Amino acid sequence: MSAPNLKIEDLRVSIEDKEIIKGLDLEINGGEIHAIMGPNGTGKSTLSAALMGHPKYEVTSGKVTFNGEDLLEMEVDERAQAGLFLAMQYPSEVSGITNADFLRSAINAKREEGDEISLMKFIRELDKKMDHLEMDNAFAHRYLNEGFSGGEKKRNEILQMMMLEPKLAILDEIDSGLDIDALKVVAKGVNEMRSPDFGCLIITHYQRLLNYITPDKVHVMMQGRIVKSGGPELAQRLEAEGYDWIKEELGIKDETVGQEA
Amino acid sequence: MSVDTSLRFDKDYVNGFSSSRQEPAWLQELRLQALELAQNLPMPKPDKTKIDKWNFTDFKHEATGNAVAFNELPEDVKALIGSEEDAKNVLVIHNGTPVYFALEQEVKDQGVIYTDLLTAAKEHEDLVKKYIMKAVAVDENRLTALHATLFLNGAFLYVPKNVELSAPIQAVYYQDNEAALFNHVILAAEDNSSVTYVENYLSTNDNTESAANIVSEVYAGAGAKVVYGAVDNLAKGMTTYVNRRGSAEKDARIEWALGQFNDGNTVSDNTTHLIGDGSFTDTKTVTIGRGDQKQNFVAQIFNHGKHSEGYILTHGVMKDNASSIFNGITKIEHGATKSHGEQTERVLMLSEKARGDANPILLIDEDDVTAGHAASVGRIDPLQMFYLMSRGISKAEAERLIIHGFLAPVVSQMPLESVKNRLVEVIERKVR
Ligand SMILES: Nc1ncnc2c1ncn2[C@@H]1O[C@H](COP(=O)(O)OP(=O)(O)OP(=O)(O)O)[C@@H](O)[C@H]1O
Ligand SMILES: [Mg+2]
Numbered sequence: 278m279s280a281p282n283l284k285i286e287d288l289r290v291s292i293e294d295k296e297i298i299k300g301l302d303l304e305i306n307g308g309e310i311h312a313i314m315g316p317n318g319t320g321k322s323t324l325s326a327a328l329m330g331h332p333k334y335e336v337t338s339g340k341v342t343f344n345g346e347d348l349l350e351m352e353v354d355e356r357a358q359a360g361l362f363l364a365m366q367y368p369s370e371v372s373g374i375t376n377a378d379f380l381r382s383a384i385n386a387k388r389e390e391g392d393e394i395s396l397m398k399f400i401r402e403l404d405k406k407m408d409h410l411e412m413d414n415a416f417a418h419r420y421l422n423e424g425f426s427g428g429e430k431k432r433n434e435i436l437q438m439m440m441l442e443p444k445l446a447i448l449d450e451i452d453s454g455l456d457i458d459a460l461k462v463v464a465k466g467v468n469e470m471r472s473p474d475f476g477c478l479i480i481t482h483y484q485r486l487l488n489y490i491t492p493d494k495v496h497v498m499m500q501g502r503i504v505k506s507g508g509p510e511l512a513q514r515l516e517a518e519g520y521d522w523i524k525e526e527l528g529i530k531d532e533t534v535g536q537e538a
Numbered sequence: 539m540s541v542d543t544s545l546r547f548d549k550d551y552v553n554g555f556s557s558s559r560q561e562p563a564w565l566q567e568l569r570l571q572a573l574e575l576a577q578n579l580p581m582p583k584p585d586k587t588k589i590d591k592w593n594f595t596d597f598k599h600e601a602t603g604n605a606v607a608f609n610e611l612p613e614d615v616k617a618l619i620g621s622e623e624d625a626k627n628v629l630v631i632h633n634g635t636p637v638y639f640a641l642e643q644e645v646k647d648q649g650v651i652y653t654d655l656l657t658a659a660k661e662h663e664d665l666v667k668k669y670i671m672k673a674v675a676v677d678e679n680r681l682t683a684l685h686a687t688l689f690l691n692g693a694f695l696y697v698p699k700n701v702e703l704s705a706p707i708q709a710v711y712y713q714d715n716e717a718a719l720f721n722h723v724i725l726a727a728e729d730n731s732s733v734t735y736v737e738n739y740l741s742t743n744d745n746t747e748s749a750a751n752i753v754s755e756v757y758a759g760a761g762a763k764v765v766y767g768a769v770d771n772l773a774k775g776m777t778t779y780v781n782r783r784g785s786a787e788k789d790a791r792i793e794w795a796l797g798q799f800n801d802g803n804t805v806s807d808n809t810t811h812l813i814g815d816g817s818f819t820d821t822k823t824v825t826i827g828r829g830d831q832k833q834n835f836v837a838q839i840f841n842h843g844k845h846s847e848g849y850i851l852t853h854g855v856m857k858d859n860a861s862s863i864f865n866g867i868t869k870i871e872h873g874a875t876k877s878h879g880e881q882t883e884r885v886l887m888l889s890e891k892a893r894g895d896a897n898p899i900l901l902i903d904e905d906d907v908t909a910g911h912a913a914s915v916g917r918i919d920p921l922q923m924f925y926l927m928s929r930g931i932s933k934a935e936a937e938r939l940i941i942h943g944f945l946a947p948v949v950s951q952m953p954l955e956s957v958k959n960r961l962v963e964v965i966e967r968k969v970r
Pocket of ligand 1: 292293297315316317318319321322333533534
C-alpha cells in the first residue's frame with residue numbers, strides 16, 4: 278500500500294452562490310497529522326464537506342487530487358472507496374438501520390461481490406473496536422445514531438473510521454461535546470490508526486485534543502483561507518492568547534467568511 | 539377497456555359454469571342474483587383514484603390448475619411454505635383449482651374445518667351460507683357483484699369454540715398468464731378460539747393482462763383472536779380489487795399484517811367492524827409502489843362497541859412514477875363510549891415523479907372517546923444519503939438501506955416471524 282497524498286490547490290467553494298472557501302492550498306501526506314483551527318464560521322466544515330463531495334457545496338475552481346487522482350470528479354461513494362473518510366461535525370441519524378448493518382454494508386461496499394466479510398469476522402472486528410472505544414455493545418444494535426448523545430455520535434464516527442480503515446481521515450470537531458474520558462478514548466482510536474499509510478486532518482477549536490494527538494502541522498483558517506501555518510506550538514499559543522494576535526498581524530478585522538482582509 | 543361484462547357473462551354462462559362444477563343450487567342462485575346486480579350497479583369509487591380505464595373485466599375465467607405432489611409445486615411456492623414437514627396445514631390454489639392440500643390430523647380432531655371454498659360449499663353448506671358475502675355485500679358495487687358471480691374458489695377456515703391453534707394455517711394462491719384471480723376466503727373463529735392464517739398471492743403475468751377480484755371475510759366470535767397475515771405479490775399485468783373485511787364480537791381481536799406488494803394497479807380496502815364491547819383490531823400495512831402503477835389503499839375501522847380499540851399503521855414507499863393514495867379512516871359510532879382509535883400513515887417518495895398522498899380521517903360521533911392520528915409524506919433526506927455514501931455505500935445501496943429503515947418499524951412489529959421474513963425478502967427484491 279502506498280502512502281496517501283491529498284493535494285488541494287487554490288480551492289474555491291460556494292454554497293447557494295456565496296463563496297465560502299476562497300483559494301485554499303493544503304497538502305497532506307501519509308503519516309502526517311494536520312490540525313486546522315479557526316474561529317466559528319470561517320469555512321472549516323465547508324472545506325471538509327466539499328472534499329467529501331457534499332451535494333450542496335459547489336466547487337467553483339481549484340484542483341484537488343487524492344493519490345494523484347482527481348478527487349473532484351468522483352462521486353461521494355467513490356471518494357470513500359478511494360480511502361477518504363469524513364467524521365462529520367453533525368452526523369445524520371438514520372432510523373430503522375442498525376449500526377451493525379450499516380457498518381457491514383459499508384465494509385462490503387469496498388469488497389468484490391462474493392468476497393463479503395463473513396459475519397463471524399465482522400462481529401469479531403466490531404467487538405474489538407467497540408471495546409477499544411469503550412462503547413457498550415448495545416450500540417451495535419441500535420439504529421444508526423438515532424437518539425445517540427452528542428458524545429456517543431462522535432465515538433460512533435471514530436468507530437466507523439476504525440472499521441473502515443481509510444487512508445485519509447478528516448475529523449471535523451470530533452472533540453466537541455466529549456467529556457475528558459471520551460476525549461482520551463477517541464484520541465486512542467486515532468493514535469491506533471497512525472501509520473505511514475494513514476493521513477489525518479483534525480478540525481478543532483481546542484488545544485486539548487492535540488495534547489493527546491500530537492499534530493505535525495497546525496493551520497489557522499480565516500475568511501475561507503489558511504492564513505497561518507506552524508507546528509504544535511502554534512496551537513498552544515492560540516489556546517493561550519486566542520486569535521487576536523493573528524488578526525492584528527495580518528490586518529484582519531472580521532475573520533468570518535464574506536469579509537475581505 | 540370496457541367494463542361491460544354482460545356480453546361475456548350472461549345467465550347461460552353462469553348456469554353452465556356453476557353446473558359444470560356441481561355447485562349446490564343455493565350457490566348457483568347466489569351467482570345468478572349477483573350477475574343481475576353486476577349488470578346494473580355502478581363501479582366502486584375509490585377516493586382520488588380514477589379507475590375507469592382499468593382492466594377489471596378482461597381475463598380468462600377458467601379453473602385450470604392440476605393437483606400436484608409437494609415436490610412438483612413451483613419453487614416460488616415452495617419457498618413460501620417451507621419444507622413438506624413444515625407445511626403441515628396448507629392449501630395451495632393454482633389458477634382457481636386446489637392443487638395441494640395438507641392438514642394435520644390433530645387439527646382436524648379438534649373440529650377445525652380447513653378446505654377449499656367449493657368443497658366447503660358442498661360439504662358445509664350451512665356454515666358457508668352463514669358467512670359468504672356477508673361482511674362484503676354482493677350489492678356494494680359492480681365489482682363485488684362480479685366477484686360473487688364469478689369467484690372460482692378460495693379457502694374456508696372454521697375454528698370451533700375454545701379451540702386454540704398454535705401452528706399457522708397457510709394458503710398460497712398463484713396464477714398464470716391471463717387467468718383471472720377471483721378468490722374468496724372465509725375465516726370464522728368461534729368464541730374464545732384462536733387462529734393465525736397467512737396467505738400469499740403470486741402471479742406471473744408481467745406482460746399479460748388479467749384481473750384479480752379478491753374478497754376475504756373474517757369473523758371473530760366473542761373472545762376469539764385472529765391473526766391474519768397476507769403478502770400480495772401480483773405481477774404487473776394484474777389489476778387488483780381486493781376487499782379484506784373483519785368483524786369482531788365482544789372482546790375479540792383481529793390483527794391484520796398486510797404486505798401489499800402488487801406490481802399492477804390496485805384498489806385495496808381493509809375494513810374492520812368492532813362490533814362487540816372491548817373488541818380490538820390492529821392493522822399494519824407496508825407497501826412499495828414502483829413503475830407506473832397506481833394504487834389506492836383504504837384502511838378503515840368502525841368502532842361500534844364500547845371500550846373498543848382500533849389501530850392503523852401504514853408505511854408506503856413510492857418509487858419511479860408510482861402513485862398511491864393512502865386513506866386511513868377511523869369511524870367511532872355514537873354509543874361507542876370509552877373507545878379509542880389511532881392511526882399513522884407515512885409515505886416516503888424516492889423520485890421526483892412518484893406521488894403519495896396520506897389522508898388520516900377521523901369521524902367521531904361520540905364524545906367520550908380518545909383518538910389520534912399522524913401522517914407524513916416526505917422525500918429521502920439528501921443529508922442521510924450523503925452520510926451513507928460518505929462511507930463508501932453506493933447510491934442504490936444507500937436507498938435500499940433507507941427504505942428498509944423506513945419500513946422497519948412496521949415490519950418488525952408484524953405478528954408472525956414467517957410474514958416478517960417474507961416481507962423483508964419481497965422488499966429486498968422490489969428495492970433492487
Ligand atoms: N448550507 C448553508 N447555507 C448557507 N450558509 C452556509 C451553509 N453552510 C455553511 N454556510 C455558511 O458558511 C460559513 C462557513 O461555515 P462553516 O460551517 O464552514 O464554518 P466553520 O468554520 O466550520 O464554523 P464552526 O467552527 O462554527 O463549525 C458560515 O457563514 C455559514 O453560515
Ligand atoms: Mg464547523
